[in-house]
Amino acid sequence: MTIFEKILGTREFTGWHMLGVLVLFFGTIISVNLTLAYYANSTWTGLVVPNSYVASQHFNDVTAEKRRQAALGWSAKMDYEDGVFFVDLTDPDGNAIRDAVIAAKIGHPVQDRDDQTVTLLAEGGARYAAEVALRPGVWNVDLSVTGPKGEVWTRAIRFMVKG
Numbered sequence: 825m826t827i828f829e830k831i832l833g834t835r836e837f838t839g840w841h842m843l844g845v846l847v848l849f850f851g852t853i854i855s856v857n858l859t860l861a862y863y864a865n866s867t868w869t870g871l872v873v874p875n876s877y878v879a880s881q882h883f884n885d886v887t888a889e890k891r892r893q894a895a896l897g898w899s900a901k902m903d904y905e906d907g908v909f910f911v912d913l914t915d916p917d918g919n920a921i922r923d924a925v926i927a928a929k930i931g932h933p934v935q936d937r938d939d940q941t942v943t944l945l946a947e948g949g950a951r952y953a954a955e956v957a958l959r960p961g962v963w964n965v966d967l968s969v970t971g972p973k974g975e976v977w978t979r980a981i982r983f984m985v986k987g
Contacts, residue, residue, distance in 0.1 A: 910947075
């Protein structure tokens, strides 16, 4: 007795059996593809700019601005603990940058449901802080700093909140 006879009994394998196998096989593939297509279409669009052609027209200006900001040599070190988001802002020599105005847009990398913008207040030295509730996971922060002399410095940083 073969394995097919054990599974199907003594009946023979007919065209209806083959049709059932084909429907189950292709039905599984099609349902998985439709499910994946739904989730791919209903989540993040992947767009960074609304119109890439218009954005490309400003490439040289954006590059010059990024170079000017890099020449400042500023650095930001972030931390998050007990519901408070901290940024330590220093110059190239490691000195604190005081009297700056810092805004931070904090959100998840993939969706914007939990995005929030906060203004960080000076706590003394190089430290600026703001209270914000963040769940454990990966977060992005877009810092926008206006220095004491009116300098503008921006930085996008990814960080992890541990649970």
